[in-house]
Amino acid sequence: MVLYNGLRLPDIGSGTYPYKEELVSLIPAMVDKGYRLFDTSDNYHNERFLGRGLSCVDLKLQNEIIVMSKYSRPQKSVRASFEESSESVFPDNLKGTRRIDIYLMHWPYPHLWKRRWREMEELYLAGSCKAIGVCNFNERKMQELLSFCRVKPMINQFECHPAFQQRELLQICRDENIQVVSYSPLARKCRDLFDNEILLSIAGTHNKTVSQIILKWNISEGRIPIPASSNMVHVTENIGLDFDLDADEIAMINSLEKGMRIRFDPDKRFAFPYRMAFFAYNLFLNVTTKAK
Ligand SMILES: NC(=O)c1ccc[n+]([C@@H]2O[C@H](COP(=O)([O-])OP(=O)(O)OC[C@H]3O[C@@H](n4cnc5c(N)ncnc54)[C@H](OP(=O)(O)O)[C@@H]3O)[C@@H](O)[C@H]2O)c1
Numbered sequence: 080m081v082l083y084n085g086l087r088l089p090d091i092g093s094g095t096y097p098y099k100e101e102l103v104s105l106i107p108a109m110v111d112k113g114y115r116l117f118d119t120s121d122n123y124h125n126e127r128f129l130g131r132g133l134s135c136v137d138l139k140l141q142n143e144i145i146v147m148s149k150y151s152r153p154q155k156s157v158r159a160s161f162e163e164s165s166e167s168v169f170p171d172n173l174k175g176t177r178r179i180d181i182y183l184m185h186w187p188y189p190h191l192w193k194r195r196w197r198e199m200e201e202l203y204l205a206g207s208c209k210a211i212g213v214c215n216f217n218e219r220k221m222q223e224l225l226s227f228c229r230v231k232p233m234i235n236q237f238e239c240h241p242a243f244q245q246r247e248l249l250q251i252c253r254d255e256n257i258q259v260v261s262y263s264p265l266a267r268k269c270r271d272l273f274d275n276e277i278l279l280s281i282a283g284t285h286n287k288t289v290s291q292i293i294l295k296w297n298i299s300e301g302r303i304p305i306p307a308s309s310n311m312v313h314v315t316e317n318i319g320l321d322f323d324l325d326a327d328e329i330a331m332i333n334s335l336e337k338g339m340r341i342r343f344d345p346d347k348r349f350a351f352p353y354r355m356a357f358f359a360y361n362l363f364l365n366v367t368t369k370a371k
Pocket of ligand 1: 093094095096097118119185214215236237261262263264265266267268290291305306307308309310312313314316317342
């Protein structure tokens, strides 16, 4: 897949949440299997383990790897958070030249996200990262961002699987040439999907697993799925997608939509009383950490 600024990304990446120490051995094994894109965040508390894993990878391959991290602490400036994340992943980086490749704003933080988006734009325009984007921006927030931004996000990362497809949001991203990255693409192994007769039957036709069908469906529709697994059988399976789905099969999977969100709803996450908790938390952090 190619972002609108020309950055080329693999068709599939890997999530890293909720893994920590296990990433040190998992990452080199995944790179060996062909993974080149890893998703993390400062609030996953695993960036340094991802970095330790990457440092075990052959130097030539390290340059092919793309690290995508997120801005999750709106009490801090984007620049300060970005530098901290870069240092966590690449502590011995070659004189500061190796940094996080793609930086995403994790949520549309109430009252703050516009100011912080300007800082994201500055980060990108200064050449500090190769792409910027957002996560969890729904239709309304995307429209707001599109009418406000000077640099359009290159990526929107949000929950997307057959039972929760967000078609309207997908269409906005398609119209604007914004790459969609699907998180929780396997709906966290939800039985509703894994026992679904349509998915089982398509999997049977191709002699593949339901996970492989779901991931291939995402890719066929132009999205980059980032499944997470620490099980090498699954890790291998998820990247072994050497088959094609036909238009009828894709239509059958599209028909499985049932509004089954499994992660936070961005609108509710920051609604009262969550909004109060969010502000209290940020106030607390402001007092206890030196905001840079
Ligand atoms: N931006 C955001 O707000 C946001 C939110 C949530 C997630 N994310 C990102 O998206 C990544 C993935 O999302 P997720 O972890 O929520 O959900 P997911 O990838 O849909 O589900 C992960 C679960 O699926 C299982 N699994 C993976 N491959 C499998 C396979 N081939 N067969 C059977 N089970 C399989 C894993 O268990 P095993 O270990 O047993 O394989 C794990 O329990 C995260 O790691 C994170 O990087 C971003």
